[in-house]
Amino acid sequence: MKKVLSFLLLMALGILTLLGQAREVTGTVVSADDGGPLPGVTVAVKGTSIGAISDMNGEYQLTVPDNAEIIVFSFVGLLKQEITISGQNQVDVTMESDLMHIDEVVVTAMGIRKEKKALGYSVQELNESQISGAKNMDVSKSLQGKIAGVTVKQSSGMPGATSHVTIRGNVSLTGSNQPLYVVDGMPIASNKAFTENVGEGTNPSSRIVDLNPEDIESISVLKGATASALYGLRAANGVIVITTKSGSAARMAGKKTLVTVNSSFTSDQISRLPELQSTYGQGNGGLLNLWSSGSWGPRIDTLQNYQSQEENLYFDNPYETFDGSAPTQVPRVYNNQEDFFQKGYTFTNSVDISSASDRASYSIGAGRTNQKGIIETTGMTRNNAKFNGNFILGDKWSASVSANVSTVDIDKIPGGSNLANPLFTVYFAPRTYDMTNKPFEHDSNPYNQYHYRFAMDNPYWALKHSNYNEVTDRFFGNAAINFQPFDWMRINYRVGLDRFLTTGHEVISLGSGGAGRGYPEFGILEPAGGQVDDYTYQRQELNSNASISIIKDFGDIGLDMVIGNEFYDITTKTHSMTGTNITIGGFDHISNTGAQTVFQELTRQRVVGFYGSATVDYVSMLFLTVTGRNDVVSNMPSGNRSYFYPSVSLGFVFTELDFMQDQQILPFGKIRASYSQMGQAGALFATKTLFTSKEDSESLGSGFLNNDFTFPYQSYPAFTLQSTLLSDQLRPQNVTTYEIGADLRFYQNRLGIDYSYYYVNATDQIFNVPLASSSGFRSEYRNAGELESKGHEVVLSVVPIRTGGGFEWEMLVNFANNKNMVLELAPGVERVQTGFQNFTSTGAFAYAGQPYPVIFGSSYVRDENDRIVVDSREIVAGNPNPFYGMPLQDGEEKILGKVNPDWDASLTNILRFKGFTFTAQFNYSKGGFISSGLNALLRNYGADQVTEDRETLRMEPNAVKGYRDQATGDLIIEGDNDIEILMGEDYWSTVQWNIGESRIFDKTLLRLREVVISYDMPQRWFTSSFISSISVFANGRNLALWTDYPNFDPESSTAEGNGIGAFEYVSLPNTRSFGGGLKITF
Amino acid sequence: MKKYISIFSVLLLMLFTFSCSDEIMDEIDTDPNNPTDVPISMLMSGCTAATPYWVTGTTLAWYSSIFIEHTTGAHGQMRDADRRANINSQLSENSWAFQIYPRLHPDLKIIIQKGSEGGSEEGKWIDVGIAKVLQAYTYLASTDTWGRIPYTEATLGAENRKPVFDTQESIYAAMQDLLDEAIADLQKENISTTGGEDYIYGGDPDAWITAAYSLKARYANRLSNIDPAGSAADALAAAANGFVSSDDDFTFDNWSNDLGHENTWFQEENERRHHAISVTFYDILDGLNDPRIPLFITQVNGEYVPAPNGTSEEDQAGTIYSRMSNNVIYATAPLPIMTFAELKFVEAECHLRKASPDAAAALAAYEEGLDAALAQAGVETVDAVAYKAQPEVLPTDAANLTIDMIYAQKYIHLWPYGSIEAFAEWRRTGYPTMTNPFETPRRFPYPQNEISGNAENVPAVTPYNGVWWDDGTED
Known part of the structure; x- marks a missing residue:
């Protein structure tokens, strides 16, 4: 780290001494439209980095070398001169x-x-207002619906929640499918840094959250592998290129220094609450039971006051208290769900100082974001500071520096199947259980909790006593020098560093869970247990990139080429210590624990790449680009580490043809085609089967128990042979991409269509091919299988109305469909799990011959007409059949639905009038299924509104009756279903609960994703002050949702890599937000 | 200008040669977290904890307990199992596909290879012997659970990805031989001592020898339906060298109060609370005025309320039904794999069944077993004397000792920790009579992992088909 910094410093100092001979050129730039002065126009000496900016009066001064020939004037939205x-x-x-x-x-x-x-492939861009207009905290979320082919799946609306971005589907079965992020020319880490090895079930953030969206000037999405080919192995999933602000704001405003202050406030609330039944109270089998998790008790209108938890000292009679006083619990339903969630808010402030002169331009920014989640105790604080500057050091030398520092502090809660997830007993609280108003802990000992459910914590108690904190300190940045020996040649060297340290402190309080709770009710007085987990995760990435580029015209032929070397080295260190059995409640220190285990993991990877690219154009009409890259990868087998990948693309601007010129209908038209090959490497240290310590993930465990039997135990460590068979025969997986497209602009750009079709074929997939465990290994890490992804993308821009009075209506439409298929896994292997699965009978799988991924699990028995078969046996083995008339479960597991939508579309309407801009973005997503644990549990516990009708005899609709013969296994159908049943506890909690198919729901949705109304105040209002502009805005996110998905937000997911969106199990909720703010420049 | 370009080119070349040579890349790719080899002692600790944990004390035990009606599922998966709503491949996934085959067997095999002739720690015969006992126990318990299982071709890795399933008959024979080998190895001259990394017997070879003989007796006795007299003779011969008192019990007694290191049933009872007391079990005890009732079973509102198998209410809280008492289920409660008492019941049964039955020897063995079982349960002497005074518990005349008395006492003694053994014994003996209205499975289904990865070899059977020693329909 130190070495790198001093190197950068020396480099910067050395360059400052190199300056050359010159003279002065001055002038004025005016607009052709109204003849007024044009500030902010870039005036540059062609072929050099020398430039100046026109001031408020359109005047400029430029220091020009003696040998200069051409001056270039350029400004966004104006034709270059x-x-x-x-x-x-x-x-x-x-x-x-x-x-x-x-x-x-x-x-x-x-x-x-x-x-x-000039491009032969698809690139789509976003500008500043598209990125930060709706004030998303997380840059990746602001991509949602704005780029055709980019899918953003969010896990929840919690502060710092993970999001998962894919571009054009998935090309890797079980590896990462997320794109590479490049900020100011250097790749940075953006994904979840670590997963299951550390922490206590909370979800680590995606590290893209470290970026302040306010610092970003533009985002360019390189969608296909051809677009990203130069980046090599790590860019097979596409690249998101981010450019931060760099003084251009001052340049645009024609000022030397421009200060921008942004301030906004957003109020967040839960996006959707479940609809619950209100007729039946706590209990099972129609009986009141104050310790039941179910709402399968008696009708509430038949109940009298009964004991509440803190009075319930013995079980003899719930209607009497121990001391003979009147029971206080009033039998009625409680709004436990609504009460639990609060209004969250987000407050952001940022300042950006932007400065531009003919020698330098830079931007210094600082920002702070405070977020309070919709669940008490959750929140996020982010502090950012950045510097991005360009310096002209002479007529041949220039340099740039980009540096970002951030601290992100997140307080979160565990989601998913973790028993400490407080939402578990909030969402499914028995309808008559008063969770909000009753005490959650004993007066005598706050670590003894009151709760209806044994193994799980009272959510209010858990929020008070347990906590989960994650702090990440990060620096990333780079420095570059440019040397231009000839006006056609440029040599660039850039070195970048991305380093962060995440420290976590997670406490599961003394008295948590079934094992730790004291039950004074049962004579167990002392709370026990508890756990303190402290971890650090450190990642450092060093990037080095040297390149030579040549741009030269030879008459009608133009040549633009680059060759270079890229090198990166990534090291990570994870350390964690876990102490169990807390002695003093509230003293959350490792020294206060009875037993400690530690975990350590170190990794290192290096890739060295050589790349080259050449574009040849013919009269700016035909553009041919060829690229090649060779990567040498440390984590591939010895002697077989070097791989070469080519790409070729062609762009043909057919409107440059003679007969197409001078017509108004289609002033611009281009068709393009490209082909590329790209590789993807496997996991680290994956070429040799080793012994592994049982200290953590390999310790003894059971599918039933919360805690593993960990080692070292009684001072003896334990190791075991890895249960994955590794081999030194690995090759990188190979991704071949074809793309064709067209870019057409009609009628003065009032209508623009950009269309792409792509076909991606990924062979030699590297994944854990399952093995029969009797071989001694659960899986074999090797090459096998083939995945295909293809789709159409349409980006449509229309300006239906543009009046002379300054009113403009612009519509942007993004449409994308993607068909992602698993063509083949390994011989004899039908399916492979792709996402984490726990506590659910359904999972996300790659299944040969099926879309990727699919949900797989237990299903209904169906007849040949696909109708559900209900059990027609009234008597089984001489006893009444409790499941008579209820759906039969199929013994074999089946594919229950594909996860990804058929297609996605977004429509953004932008209305502009004078200083007003109104933007509304709708997203529509058609098809795709999710396995909903929340809905299944809500039914299982009898809380869901669909369980309300329990006393009417009804028939399972659209079904036939029959049974499976136990001896032969044959399905016997006995005709249409005419069996009337009560759909109560047996029906929902035993029959439907055990059938995975019952929890599969269609995710189709229409959502009003973002609305922004902004007003730029007229300049004349404050001409006499130091203020140069003020704009105010109001915004909203997720304002409306139309979907058939029941009870919860279909976009919440228990986030685990490629399985995200396939299933959820007590996922954390999403939010709906309203807010506003202002932006002042001076 | 050319100067700069050549400097640049040289730099580039240097980067190439120094940064990506195979030697440097090999060094970068060396895993700092996991060693390429470990000594026996580091595998032994894992194996002596994993065998009781995975084979005897978790998933298989809990489902067996429901099947054998030691307990009644009153919540979640166990209530579903009681009502046979989830008798599918999921039942076996953890134990077979995550634990026994890919984790336990390979490590046991490596210990044996390392300590035997030509191995890197040749001469560590105690470790070899221990590993063989654990291996034999695990394969025998596994074949009892599933029927045919892979053995001869199992755990060969890349050499055989689809092992054949061996017949139960051949596995029984091979494991008797393997136990004999273990007994021989444990008596060989050993090069170094084994200590606390053996969590079961602390490296005591004599204790392991008696355990091996006792296991030989248990599994010989299992073949009573195949060869009544021969199996009795084999069992008695082995038992002669087996446990001599309860102090010799083959037990994992190394739990602690630390999170995760508690007795597995204690953890299950605290976290999941799936099990209530079964009516079947309670009625047997109650019918004999068994003094173990108050020691084993909790009361609800001052009464014993066992749960009916197959038709219980949902009762996770334990407010409806009686549950296992904390005299039996506590954090450091020993987990027996095989006990002296069980061995005596085996002997008693074999004395009655052998070619020339000896009722007196049977009664003597039975009483020894009963005494050991009552003592282990913590029954006061006065209560034990009263209990034994009942002729249906302990006949005074050896001629009145029935086989069902032995079965009953063994069934009670195996509660709750010996449920996988009790499940096997019910299938062999038909004791006790099940009260669950649903049919009781006679084996566990094969796991999906094996069905998917080794379809051509997985036998086509249902959970309601008997294994070889059960009804002889399968070899």
């Missing part, structure tokens, strides 16, 4: 609007800026 100077010192220009955006420049791989029209 090139003026040849032949000795004159005064150059005035008039600039015209570029309605077509034909010269639009986009950022491509390795930060190379290219005219969009």
Whole structure:
């Protein structure tokens, strides 16, 4: 770290001494539209990095080397002008609007800026207001619905919650399918840094949350492997290129220094609460039971006052208390769910100082975000500071520095199947159980809790006593020098560092869980147990990138090429210590625990890549690009580490053909095609089967028990042979991509269509191929299988109305469908699990010949017409059949539905009038299924509204009756279902609960995702003050939802990599937000 | 200008040669977390904890307890099992596909290889002997649970990804031989001592020898339906060298109060609370005025309320039904794998069944077993004397000793920790009569992992088909 910093410093100092000979050119830039002065226009000497900016009066001064020939004037939205100077010192220009955006420049791989029209593949961009307009805390969430083919799945609306981004489906069966993020030219870590090895069931954040969205100027999404080919192995899932603010704001405003202050406030609430039955109280089998988790008790209207938990000292009679006083619990339903969630809020403030001169431009930013979650005790505080500057050091030398520092402090709660998840007993609280108003702990000892449920904590008690905190301190940045020996050649060296340290402190309080609770009711007085978990995770990534680029015209032929070397080294260190059995409640220190275990994991990886790219264009009409990259990868087998990947793409701007020119209907049209090959490496240390310590993940365990039998035990360590068979024959998986597309702009750009079709074939998948365990191994890590992803993407922009009075209505439509298929796994292997599964009978699987992924699990027995078969046997083995007339469960597990939607579309309407801008974004997602643990549990416990009708004899609809012969296994159908049954506890908690198919729901939804109304106050209001602009805005996120999915938000998921969106089990809730704020510049 | 370019090129070349040579990359790719080899002692600790934990004390035991009506499922998966709503491949997934085959057997095999001739720790015969006893016990308990299982071709890794399933008959024969080998190994000259990493007997070879003989007796006796007299003779011969008192019991007695290290049934009772007392079990005790009732069973509102198998109410809280008492289920409660008392019941039965039955020897063995069982349960002497005074518990005349008395006392003695043994014994003897209205499974289903990965070899059987020694329909 120290070495790197001093190297950067030396480099920067060395460059400052190199300056050259020059003279001065001045002039004024005016607009062709109204003749007024144009501030912020970039004036540059062609082929050098020398430049200046026009000021508020459109005037500029430029120091020009003696040998300079051409000055280039450029400004976003205006047509670029090139003026040849032949000795004159005064150059005035008039600039015209570029309605077509034909010269639009986009950022491509390795930060190379290219005219969009030269690209043979699809790149889509987002600007500042699209990114930060709705004030999403997490950059990845602000991509949602804005880029065709980009899918953002969020786990929940909790502060710092993980999100999962994929571009054009999945190419890796069990590896990461998330894109690479590149900030200011250097890759940074963006995914969840660690998973199951540390922590106590809380979900670590995706590290993209460290970025402050307010710092971002633009995002460019390189969708296909061709677009990202230069980045090599780690970019097979696409690349998201982020450019932070760098002084351009000052440049645009024509000011030397511009200060921008952004302030906003958002109020968050839970997006959806379940609809519950209100007729039946706590208990089972129609009987009141104050210790039951179910709402299968008696009708509430038949109950009299009964004991509440703190009075219930013995069981003889719930209607009497121990001391003879009147029972206080009033029999009625309680709004435990609604009461539990509070209003959250988010408060963000940021300042950006932007400065630009002819020698330097830079931006210094600082931001703070305070978020309070909708569950008490949850929240996030983020502090950011950044610097991004460009310095011109002479006519041949320039340098840039980008540095970001952040601290993100998150207080969270465990979700999912963790028994400490407080929502478990909130969502399913018995309807007559008063959780909100009754005490949750004993007066005599706060570590003795009151709760109806034995193994689980009272949620209010858990929030008070247990806590889960994660703090990440991060620095990432890079420094680059540019040397331009000739006006056609540029040499660049960039070195970057991304380093963060996450420290976690998680406490499960003394008295937590079934084993730890004291039950004074049963004579067990002393609470016990508890756990303190302290961990650190450190990751460091060093990137080095050297390149030479050449841009030269040879008459009609233009050449643009680059060759370079990239090198990166990633090291991680995980340390955790877990202490169990807390002695003094509330003293959450490891020294206060009875037994400790430690965990350590170190990793290291290095990749060295050589790359080259060449674009040849013919009269700016035909563009051919060829790239190649060779990677040498440490974590592949010795002697077989080097891999080469090529790509080729072609763009043809057919409107440049003679007969197409000078027509108004289609002023711009391009067709494009590309092909690429790309690799993906496997896991670290995966070429040799080793012995592993049973200290953590390999310790003894059981599917039933919460805690593992850990080692070392009684001072003896234990090791075991890894249960995955590894081999030194691994090859990287190979991803082949084909893409064709067209970019058409009609009628002065009032209508634009960008269409792409892609086909991705990923072979030689590296994954844990399951083995029969009797072989001694559960799986074998090797190459096998083939995955395919194909789809259409349409980006449509329409301006239906544009009036002279300044009113404009713009519509943006993104449409994408993606068909992701598992063509083959390994011989004899039908399916592989892709996502974590626990406590659920259904899981996310890659299944040969099926869409990726599918949900697989137990199903209903169905007849040949796909109708559910109900059990027709009134008597079984001489006894009444309790499940008579209820659906039969199929002994074999089946595919229950595909996870990903058929297609996604978004519609964004933008209305502009004078200073007002109104933006509304709708998302529609069609199809796709989820296995809903929340809904299954809500029914299992008899709380769901669908369980309300328990006393009417009803028939299972659309069913036939029959049974499976136990001897032969044959299905006997006895005709249409005419059996009337009561749909009560047996029906919901035993029959439906055990059939995985009963919890599968369609996720189709229409959502009003974002609304932003902003008003830029007229400049004339404050011409006499130091303020240069003020804009105010109001915004909302997730304002409305239309879906058939019951009770909960279909976008909440128990987040685990590729399984996200496939199932959830007591996932944390999503939020709906309203807010507003203002932005002042001066 | 050229100077800069050549410097740049040289730098680039240096980066190439120094940063990605195979030697450097090999070093970077060396896993700092996991060793390539470990000594026997580091495997033994895991194996002597894992065998009782995975084979005797968790999933298989809990489901067996429901099947054998030691307990009644009053909540969750166990209530579903009681009502046969979940008798599917999930039942076996943890024990077979995560624990016994991919984790326990490979480690036991490596211990044997390392300590035997030509191994890296050749001469550690005590460890070899221990590993063989654990291996034999695990395979025998497994074949009792599932029927045919892979043995001869099992745990060969890349050499055989689809092992054949061996017949139960061949596994029984092979395991008797393996126990003999273990007994021989444990008597060989040993190069170093084994200590606390053996959590069961602390490395005492003599204790392991008696355990091996006792296991030989138990599993010889299992073949009573196949060869009544021969099995009795084999069992008695082995039992002669088996446990001599309860102090010799083959027991895991190393639990502690630390989270995760508590007795597995204690953890289950605290965290899940799936089990209530079964009517079947209670009625047998009650019919004999058994003094163990107050020691074993809790009361609800001052009464014993056992739960009916197959038709219980949901009762996780334990407010409806009686549950296992904390005299039996507590954090450091020993987990017996095989006891002296059980061995005596085996002997008693064999004395009655052998070619020339000896009722007096049977009665003597039976009483020894009964005394040991009552003492282990903590029955006061005065209560034990009163209990034994009942002729249906202990006949005064050896001629009145019935086989069902032996079965009954063994069934009670195996409660609750010996449920997998009790489940096997019911299938062999038909004792006790089940009261669950649903049919009782006669084996566990094969796990999905094996069905998916080794379909061609997995036998086509249902959980209601008997294994070889049960009804002889399968070899």
